Amino acid sequence: MRLYQMQDSGNCYKPRLLAHLLGLKLELVDVDILKGESRTADFLAKNLNGRTPTLELDDGQFLAESDAMLFYLAQGTSFWPDDTLARAQVLQWMFFEQYSHEPYIAVARFWNVIAPECPPSMQSRFPEWHQKGYAALDVMEKHLNGKHYFVGDTYTIADIALYAYTHKAEDGDFDLGSYPNIRNWLARIAAHPKHITMEDRNI
Ligand SMILES: N[C@@H](CCC(=O)N[C@@H](CS)C(=O)NCC(=O)O)C(=O)O
Incomplete structure (x- = not known):
């Protein structure tokens, strides 16, 4: 592929x-x-x-x-659960990622580090992105309390969808200091023996 x-x-x-x-x-x-x-x-x-x-x-x-x-x-792997409710919960977090998380946390990062010559019209939107991005992080922090992963305590594609931009949230000037559950979860994902970083091309 x-x-x-x-x-x-x-x-x-x-x-x-x-x-x-x-x-x-x-x-x-x-x-x-x-x-x-x-x-x-x-x-x-x-x-x-x-x-x-x-x-x-x-x-x-x-x-x-x-x-x-x-x-x-x-499909056919442990990253997509067998149970119908667990599958729906994976989708729940993936839709959450696309609607309530990525449009703020990824977009703040984009204009901060990828296209830093950010036009004033975009610059003025940072407060909204931060307010809504922190709201998404609050939801994740509460959900992860006492859990290792987002769904069913196994590593699923819901974790991958949310990991992608959460682990780079500081690039968009988000401070993860008061989110211990999120930080522990990020460390858990990165500790997988087959993990690769965003920078890694050797796949
Ligand atoms: N919902 C899409 C978002 C894709 C997206 O926004 N991609 C950006 C890069 S992260 C892009 O290619 N933008 C190019 C453009 O808008 O021309 C996904 O999850 O794949």
Whole structure:
């Protein structure tokens, strides 16, 4: 499979991390979104929404949306539970990640460290991103109390979806100092023997 991606995007890190945990090989094709490479006619033919990651399957079909890729790659593995309620809870946290977490924590990081020449219109949105991002972190902190992972006390794709940008939250000027449950969970994920970092290309 081939992953059209940007190395320092958390969304692109999600399928790289899961593939590595599963021992699956992904060919990486870098797409520079800052140069508009995700909006060329050639790229839009792969993903009409013009975004990375985009996964090209072995049969040439394309799949968009990082959390859909996690679902696809996790089928038949321990990262996607057997129990119907546990499956729904994994989806619950993945939808939470896309609606209540990523739009604030990832976006603050993007404009802070990836495109720091942030226009004033974006600069003025940091207070809102911080308020809503901290609200998401509060939910995670409470949920993780007494738990090792988000669902059923096993490592699932819900953890990968939420790990991707939470472990880089400080890049968006979020302070994780008062979130001990989150910090312990981040350390647990990173301690997996097959873990790779966002910077790692050796997959
Ligand atoms: N919901 C999507 C978000 C994808 C996304 O926003 N990708 C960004 C990089 S993190 C991108 O490719 N932006 C390029 C553009 O908007 O042209 C996912 O989870 O895959």
